[in-house]
Amino acid sequence: MAVKKFPIEAGHIMMFARSVGDANEIYYDSDYAETTEPGAVIAPPTFVQSSAQFDPDYFLRPKIGQEWFGSGKEATGITKKPESSGGGGGGGGGLHAEQHYVYHKQLQAGDVLTATTKPGKTWEKEGRRGGKLMFSESVTEYRNEAGELVVTATGVGVRTERPATST
């Protein structure tokens, strides 16, 4: 995932806070937020995940004019599996196994970030029901307009590989 411009918008923070059921007024009311220690509307701890909205290639969003693998008339719009562009939900694709954040600076409404993602470690484990579990890490650095590191996000995705003997 590469995001050239991820504007941290107060309305987006409000809707994000609602979606995780967080009623903390610091996410909703700038007048209240001024009276708090951070002194501004800040982003909830997992907010940078929503940078997917600003990634033009994010593969888990329907693209205008293109087929979508979710259901319409039929159970899926296409038969081919979409290519993963990494980052975002699945960490390195597949199911999301882990997510880690390191907060270097307070993220607040009005900031504008960039995000760059690099592949991290990969490893394998035997699954409980047989077959290999393949883990892959992706590391995303979010920087502000001054180039300062604000958040480091490490996602781990897991894919399963059926045993060669299964049919």
Next chain:
Amino acid sequence: MALKASELNVGDSYEEEVCRDLSRTQIVQYAGTSGDYNPLHTDDKYTVEIAKYPSVFAHGMLSMGMTGKMLTNYVGDGRLRSFGVRFTAQVFPGATLTAKATVAAIREEDGETIADIEVSTVDAEGTVVVKGQATAKLDA
């Protein structure tokens, strides 16, 4: 209100019910705000017929987001220094989740007083769905 090192002990804990009878609508809300529109989370027809799961299920990041709400309510706004989790079980609609933080250590780092916190979120049956760690800056 931030936590004070002078009033905090290793082993102290805090917990909060972070969702009750999780609705499909809340999962849709999270898809809309996060931008993760994977049909596994919102599209029962696709999820049952194509992906062969019993029903749609919550984004791992929704469980982590709800766990984060408990953490910021505990440690105060803008106090988290890190937060990381493993997703240990899928969360389906109807879930009631309780998130818990337990102080594992209190230490100094770069002139700040930091609490190491163990984090876990369980469903009504006691199954752990999210497990991880966080660090937070304390007042003296």
